[in-house]
Amino acid sequence: MITATYDFLLSSGSAKIYITGLVFIALFAVERVVRAAKAPDDNARLVRNFGLMAIIFLMSPLIIAPLTALGANNLIWTRPEWANVGIAAALFILIDLVLLDCWTYWMHRFYHRVPLMWRLHKVHHLDEFLDTTSAFRFHFCEVVLSAILRLIPIMILAPSLGTVILYETLLVVTALFHHSNVKLPNRVERALSRIIVTPSIHWVHHHAVKADTNSNFAAVFSFWDRLFRSKSRAERDLAMKIGLESIEDKSLFGLILMPFIGKEQ
Template identity: 50%
Template sequence: MENFVEVLLTYKGLIVFVWLLLLFVLERTFPASALTKNSEGVEKYFPVRVWRNICLWFCNLLLSPLVVIPLTIWATTHLVGWRPAVLSGGIGIILDVILLDCFIYWWHRLNHEIPFLWRFHEIHHLDMNLDTTSALRFHFGEVILSAIMRVLVIVLFDIPLVSVIIFETILLVGTIFHHSNLRLDQRLEKALSMVIVTPSIHWVHHHALRSDTDSNYGSVFSFWDRVFSSKSLARRTLNMKIGVEGATDKSLPQLFLRPFVKRKD
């Protein structure tokens, strides 16, 4: 079992890394919005914000084998055990993916509606530009809280480890895609947006206008926002202001400490 898990995690890591690298290059070759420039007006592939996002990601990569993976494995070995045989195999995996994505929708929504959770999730939204690296930018506190909450869902709904890893792979691929600055054909993106979350949908979620920030919570499938009436009526514009309304991005040490610092905003 241990070797099987290692193989699955290796494939997951390889798929996500290749996808990230591919979109990172493509979004800088075919950008939808102008790339970040320095004071001399020169485009930079690795501006300060990108390095900041990568550092936050690296922190969570270190945290994963220490907290996230052990919690997930523990959960999948302590299942309630109610799952009938008909929910095994491909049908079960499809249903698990839909169920886990519904959970992520509501967890994401709660991160916006509960002040304590927002203190951690805000770190993701403080990014004032969007590209593939924005999908990596999460506070370690949010990662830990998410892992703990996911344990409950896995145990109660009898979700096997294979389904969890497959969903995580789909989730990471989708998250990198809908944060990306890749220029897409409008007809293609419109068609995709009927089923999955695309940049045109998720960029509105990162609009520095709180009413838009508190909408479009979907991660993989776009229909949850239509089902639960949280879809924004706003349309993405390439010059829309990204970030948190009334706040600016912070230095890396400030981002680590911000959720724990008492403040007025």
């Protein structure tokens, strides 16, 4: 059973890689032409971000997919047959996507609040500019921890494995979008921001001022910050300093080691 689940994950996982790969290439190209903020001439930053991205990609089939297979094979209940057909199935998929995103929102809040989790998440926030490469700039231990923590809603909600993969694809595509430096017409961005997290909303989360860093935690659906009162009042200003107060970005090797050494900041 675990092997069959793992095979399913790998095949649907490759669909996820194709989709997110195409979105990444498209946004990476567009943000170089229609950009919101002037990009820094900093190839070292791109090396760091691509380096962290490469580690995550290598680990995914070896650690992340087997972890999800483990959760999918240890559900605490199974849904009745009627929940898997017709309108009920569509409704359940929608509810599953919303609840999985609620989990992601709270997990992100805890990454900011719990000192040991912040040590990992800080690697993402030390980026001093935002573009599509920032969406994959995570410490690999954060990616593993998030996959372990996501086993909880998977085992409790018992969604289909397809829905989990669909949510993960949606999460990566939205993360690519809200980290991107693509300039959108104001009216389009404002309309989109009522439902999903847009670059303007997430830019404020990366503002190097603690009150803003500890706000705008939503990942896919933007209403969580309004619902749980964590929406910053600040509007995106392209002159805002991106990164963290009183600490500078590090080398790729320095970022990999950072969670395990040094003091809390």
